[in-house]
Amino acid sequence: xxxxxxxxxxxxxxxxxxxxxxxxxxxxxxxxxxxxxxxxxxxxxxxxxxxxxxxxxxxxxxxxxxxxxxxxxxxxxxxxxxxxxxxxxxxxxxxxxxxxxxxxxxxxxxxxxxxxxxxxxxxxxxxxxxxxxxxxxxxxxxxxxxxxxxxxxxxxx
Amino acid sequence: xxxxxxxxxxxxxxxxxxxxxxxxxxxxxxxxxxxxxxxxxxxxxxxxxxxxxxxxxxxxxxxxxxxxxxxxxxxxxxxxxxx
Numbered sequence: 001x002x003x004x005x006x007x008x009x010x011x012x013x014x015x016x017x018x019x020x021x022x023x024x025x026x027x028x029x030x031x032x033x034x035x036x037x038x039x040x041x042x043x044x045x046x047x048x049x050x051x052x053x054x055x056x057x058x059x060x061x062x063x064x065x066x067x068x069x070x071x072x073x074x075x076x077x078x079x080x081x082x083x084x085x086x087x088x089x090x091x092x093x094x095x096x097x098x099x100x101x102x103x104x105x106x107x108x109x110x111x112x113x114x115x116x117x118x119x120x121x122x123x124x125x126x127x128x129x130x131x132x133x134x135x136x137x138x139x140x141x142x143x144x145x146x147x148x149x150x151x152x153x154x155x156x157x
Numbered sequence: 158x159x160x161x162x163x164x165x166x167x168x169x170x171x172x173x174x175x176x177x178x179x180x181x182x183x184x185x186x187x188x189x190x191x192x193x194x195x196x197x198x199x200x201x202x203x204x205x206x207x208x209x210x211x212x213x214x215x216x217x218x219x220x221x222x223x224x225x226x227x228x229x230x231x232x233x234x235x236x237x238x239x240x
Contacts, residue, residue: 035240052239053164055232058216083239095240115240123213123232124239125164136165139236 001078002067006059008086011096020078020100027077031107032098033115039090048130052085052094055123059083066117070099073113074106081114083124113150120147158227160193162203163234166210169203179225186212187221189231209235 003020005011013034021027037050067079078100088094097114101107126137161174183192190212194204204210212219213232225231 054239055161055163055213055216055234058213058232061216119240120237121218122239123163123234123237125235126238127164136168136235137238139238143240 002064002071003078003080004060004063004067005082006054006056006063007082007084010084010093011082013096016080016082016096017098020080020098024077024100026102027100028102029104029107030098030100031104031111032096033111034093035095035115037088037090037092037094049087049089051087051127051129053125053127054085058123062122063118066114066121069117070110070114074099074101074110076101076106076110079110079114081118083118083122085124116143116146116150119143158225159230161230161232163232165235166203166233170199183225185221185225186214186219186223186231189225190221211236
């Protein structure tokens with residue numbers, strides 16, 4: 001089961017995780033990653049926010065594709081990706097990735113794979129506002145390297 | 158053909174989308190980027206760093222040699238920063 005949600009509203013982590021395994025007693029564990037908005041302005045600033053822009057249609061398509069890839073690579077029972085867009089404040093939840101499997105190794109590895117791939121493939125862009133100016137967040141080489149690691153592991157299998 | 162722009166490429170060009178008719182010699186993605194940049198002004202500024210411009214055709218990532226069709230939806234955007 002794959003569940004993909006792209007939304008502006010917040011999500012309830014415990015309700016989402018409970019729903020992921022509901023009705024399937026073969027699931028032995030759920031791994032999850034929650035991404036939050038970090039405060040870039042620091043404690044002295046008056047305002048700080050982040051606005052997430054995305055490409056409606058392609059976002060859902062890319063998230064579904066990486067979720068299907070995870071389901072093929074690991075023995076998963078369920079996979080969930082929720083990603084928010086719009087204006088968010090420090091401490092707000094941005095993303096939830098959760099994977100459910102009979103055993104922990106598949107759940108933990110596939111959860112890490114999903115967040116690494118999502119960061120380099122899902123068409124989202126962050127615009128930071130520290131209260132005085134707006135700045136588009138630059139992509140990090142370390143994110144590309146984290147995603148590339150999963151491709152390398154496939155080749156060496 | 159429908160062109161979509163996102164993030165700082167949208168901001169630099171000054172619009173989110175436009176409808177264009179390609180000249181007959183523009184047949185692939187690389188040629189499209191060359192043609193857009195040749196319009197000068199905001200386009201040239203937005204596409205100056207060609208290596209960071211990502212292109213999706215019909216919502217799938219493509220390379221510069223990808224052939225274009227008249228009804229395609231082509232999106233130009235910088236490297237993604239979600240998650």
